[in-house]
Amino acid sequence: MNVFQALKFITINHQNVSPDSVALTDLNGKPNAVMTDLLHDILTKIYLFVDLDSIEDxxxxxxxxxxxxxxxxxxxxxxxxxxxxxxxxVNFATKKNLVEIVYDDFV
Structure with missing residues (x-):
């Protein structure tokens, strides 16, 4: 599974995950601020201009x-x-109201 597929798969209260409630973290659970900011920008553009459900890849x-x-x-x-x-x-950090998508940044 890649980040795109995870974003299509994850819903919270039957809604797509909001940009401010998702973070990309490394295998040790450390958030990657640069990648998280990029993901927030991507999600904002997707939700403004594209229907995520209609896109396959x-x-x-x-x-x-x-x-x-x-x-x-x-x-x-x-x-x-x-x-x-x-x-x-994928880690649901309920105390932080955050969905952490764990990826390996050395791949």
Whole structure:
């Protein structure tokens, strides 16, 4: 499973996860602020411009964002890399009201 697939799979109260309630963490549980900020930006753009339920894969998502936003190709490339990160675990940190997507940043 990659980050994109996890985002499609995870719902909270039957809604997609909100950008401010998700974080990307490494295998030791340490949040990666840069990747989390990037994920927040990606989710914001997705929810504004794309119907997540109608998209099947990362390539289709990037192509759709390229058509409907003025985002430059280098930004879209970063989005694609982040969404394709392999997910090792999803942790629901209920005390923090946070969904932690655990990935290996050395892959």
């Amino acid at each position: 990362v390539g289709e998502m990037i192509a759709k964002l390229a058509r409907v936003t003025p985002l430059p190709q280098d930004v879209l490339d970063e989005y694609e890399k982040a969404l394709e990160q392999a997910v090792y675990q």
